[in-house]
Amino acid sequence: MRSVSLVTAGHAKTVRHSAVGKLMILHVLGPGDVLDGLGHGPGSTHSAGAYAVEHCRILSWDIAEFESLSQRFPALLRNSVRLLTQRMRSLEGRVHEFATERVPQRLARVLLRLIAESGSSLASAPVELSCEELAQMAGTTLFTVSRLLCEWAAQGIIRPERSAILFENLAGLIAVAMQDTGREDMRREDSR
16 A cells, blocks of 8 residues: 545445455445545555546545654544544444345445435435445345335335436335334244
């Protein structure tokens, strides 16, 4: 690792590959987000790869220079720690989702996060990721994402377009994300 990199325009995704080559998207980053390098010293290795989702501009600092600037300007160090803490909490939340939520809830939460991160209003916040990319973010298969999106389209929650997903009923998507699957499973067990 040689630099601290900041996205100044466009969007990029950070990904991690498993030992068997399975890909997981960790984050979709936009303007103002740090792509990589924070908290690392010279000679560190990358733990994730990065790819542009669309044309991007990246501002980079040499990692040793960034460390020197962080020592000279305490506010820069505080902001770096704050950003790393936010990213860690985000990943902790995702691990919790993977361990406790069913796929429909995970996918709905992925879509809600993408809407929130876009900074746009609901009407102008299409998600322009493929079903495969959404599957990588939700930890499921392409088939499952396609099936769920078709179900949600039939329910009027989303409107799939050629290269994007538009949201018709945000309350419906939130309801899917907030479903208490534990109670549903207990009710099914009680009725048997």
